[in-house]
Amino acid sequence: MKVRLLDIAHARSGDKGDTANVGVIALKPEWYPVLAKHLTLDRVVSHFRDVIEGGVERYELPNLRALNFLLHGALDGGGTLSLKTDAQGKVYSTAMLRLVLDVPDAEARAAGLPAWNGK
Amino acid sequence: MTAPRIVRVAGGQGFWGDSLDAPRQQVENGPVDYLMLDYLAEVTMSILQKQKERDPAMGYARDFVGAMESVLDAVVTRGVKVIANAGGVNPEACAAAVLAMAASRGAAGKLKIGVITGDNLLPRIDELIAAGHELRNMDTGEPLSLVRDRVIAANAYIGSTPIVEALARGANVVIVGRSTDTALTMAPLRHEFGWGATDWNQLAAGIIAGHIIECGAQCSGGNCLYDWRSIERLEDVGYPIVEAQADGTFVVTKHAGTGGRVSVPTVSEQLVYEMGDPHSYITPDVVADFTSIQLTADGTDRVRVHGIVGRPATDKLKVSIAYRAGYKAVGSLVYAWPDALEKAHAAERILRARLDRLGLKFEHILSEFVGANATHGPLAGPDAGKDAPEVQFRIGVRDADRKKVERFTREIAPLVLNGPPSVTGFAGGRPKVEEIVAYWPALVDKTVVTTHVEVVS
Structure with a gap:
């Protein structure tokens, strides 16, 4: 089953130099294990491959039902050097939430995940 | 059994340019012990340095003088204390401007301002490089010598210790230059509760309280994606307040009757904001572990924060150049x-x-x-x-x-x-x-x- 991150998580992003951080938080506590299992480093690297220039780091915060991603080379040099509208990475949060996960049907039904039927 | 003692720290400014009304609202809409005002972003010091070069009496966050005027009565008559990193590259001039304002408002002698200096490393850069401190860029690894001739400001991020000292010496206003944002909240808690320099868990709790309120209303409903349509009256948004106890547990809340919301999702969003490695949030005082934080809903617009673990600080300070x-x-x-x-x-x-x-x-x-x-x-x-x-x-x-x-x-x-x-x-x-x-x-x-x-x- 396809599950869009926007439907199961919320997020906030910020900057540190040329790195954007995106914290992704499960909308319901019982959905955190789905995030932890399926929102892998590889999925995020692939999602942002045409957007950022550097690598990605991934951290788990089960206490907050959250994952934290560091997207390196994401801000056109960052800070005052950047020419981007989003020089401080404020809306990488919702760019992340466009990501669509493939969750096995049984697992998705057991967790009560909403299905994504878009393109 | 008596109720545990509570110390209230209110966040009234998330950056230089934040709401002019928030500081006054924080001291007038309900009880607070300390008002914490964060004025400095990463490049603010350089702007202030340029201003000081043009006029030696400038180089601090001038909004702070107006903010102090708006809360002067609460400070003088109700004992609210103010802690701000408004000093920029000229904390002494900032203090002089605040004292002049107070005198003109009939409050001469009522303010005791703690002025903290020593963070400014600009005059010492060549000495430091000569002594083998390369000041390599933490992101690129390049030594500072590459851009030495173009450096216009250099300030160490200082921790809570000098702020605690100022409070212990009776200051009711503390003006810092480049301190860490989080120290502005942790220092008054350390002062009030007598936390020692190795009470790692309490110090970490104070730092995390600071992280939550250092961006003003961004933890109390502002810029909150979770169920954003249902967050009411952001035009009257309540800025955040930390109600802390001696053991380091605290509640994040806001004044009754204000707009916005304090909930587990609004606080969670702020906790992950600008986060790096959550296991190691490094500050001059302590290394805080964000994976230890527990959040519990504690009634309307109240979130209890507990379980925080800290580790010894490193032997370095970060420098903002x-x-x-x-x-x-x-x-x-x-x-x-x-x-x-x-x-x-x-x-x-x-x-x-x-x-x-x-x-x-x-x-x-x-x-x-x-x-x-x-x-x-x-x-x-x-x-x-x-x-x-x-x-x-x-x-x-x-x-x-x-x-x-x-x-x-x-x-x-x-x-x-x-x-x-x-x-x-x-x-x-x-x-x-x-x-x-x-x-x-x-x-x-x-x-x-x-x-x-x-x-x-």
């Missing part, structure tokens, strides 16, 4: 339906061809199409911006040569008459050339930095 890094300019034009995006793309092609013919090559040039790709780039999908009612073509350049950037700014407006049709939105005139002051984060041995506390009244 600002250096001149060339010039930039950004211009834009708006194209209207039909075919707005296609027209904007045509304008870009024409402009770039003209820049080529002028022989203008820039260190960096970036085009964006607002309405199609400016925020999410290719993730917005191949159809983004198609049939949009309007699209803004936004183009920026960056270069060490100011003249080239100036020439670029003359090439935008002509497109209005000699480029693609249905163009508007140029009323702002020619783009402005801006000098870039860039940020160079580095580390330095703690032993190098000596802070000094003076209490003036």
Whole structure:
């Protein structure tokens, strides 16, 4: 089953130099294990491959039902050097939430995940 | 059994430019013991340094004088104490301006201002480099010597210790230069509860309380994605308050009757904001572990924060260095339906061809199409911006040569008459050339930095 991150998580992003951080938080506590299992480093690297220039780091915060991603080379040099509208990475949060996960049907039904039927 | 003692720290400013009314509302709408005001972003010190070069009496966050005026009565008659990193590169001048304001309001002698200095390393840079401190850029690894001649500000991020000392010496206002944002909240808790320099868990709890409220209303409903439509009355948003106990547990809340919301989701969003490795949030006082934080809903607009674990601090301080890094300019034009995006793309092609013919090559040039790709780039999908009612073509350049950037700014407006049709939105005139002051984060041995506390009244 396809599950869009926007439907199961919320997020906030910020900057540190040329790195954007995106914290992704499960909308319901019982959905955190789905995030932890399926929102892998590889999925995020692939999602942002045409957007950022550097690598990605991934951290788990089960206490907050959250994952934290560091997207390196994401801000056109960052800070005052950047020419981007989003020089401080404020809306990488919702760019992340466009990501669509493939969750096995049984697992998705057991967790009560909403299905994504878009393109 | 008596109720545990509570100390209330209110956040009243998330950056220089935040709401002018928030500090007063924080002290007038309910009980608070301390008002914490955070004025400094990464590049603010360089702006202040430039101001001080023009006028030796400047170089601090001038908004703070107005903020102090708006809370003066609460400080003088109700004993609210104020802690702010408004001192910038001139904390002494900031204190003098606040004292002059107080005197003019009939409160001469009522303020005892703790002024903390020692964070400014600008006069010592060559000495430090000569002594083997390379001040390498934490992101790129390059030594500071590469840009030494362009450095205009250098400040160590100092921790809670000098603020605690100022409070212990009776200050009711503490003005710091470049302290960490989080120390402004942790220091009064450390002072009130007598936490020692190795009470790692409590110190970490104070730091995390600071992280939650240092961005003002961003933890109390502002900029909150979770169920954002249901967050009411942001026009009256309540700024955050920490109600802390001696064991380091605390509640995040806001004054009754204010707008916004404090909930587990609003606090969670702020906790992950600008987060690096959550296991190691490094500060001068302690290394806080964000994976230890427990959040529990504790009634309306109340979140209890507990379980926090800290570890010993490192032997380094972070240094915020600002250096001149060339010039930039950004211009834009708006194209209207039909075919707005296609027209904007045509304008870009024409402009770039003209820049080529002028022989203008820039260190960096970036085009964006607002309405199609400016925020999410290719993730917005191949159809983004198609049939949009309007699209803004936004183009920026960056270069060490100011003249080239100036020439670029003359090439935008002509497109209005000699480029693609249905163009508007140029009323702002020619783009402005801006000098870039860039940020160079580095580390330095703690032993190098000596802070000094003076209490003036």
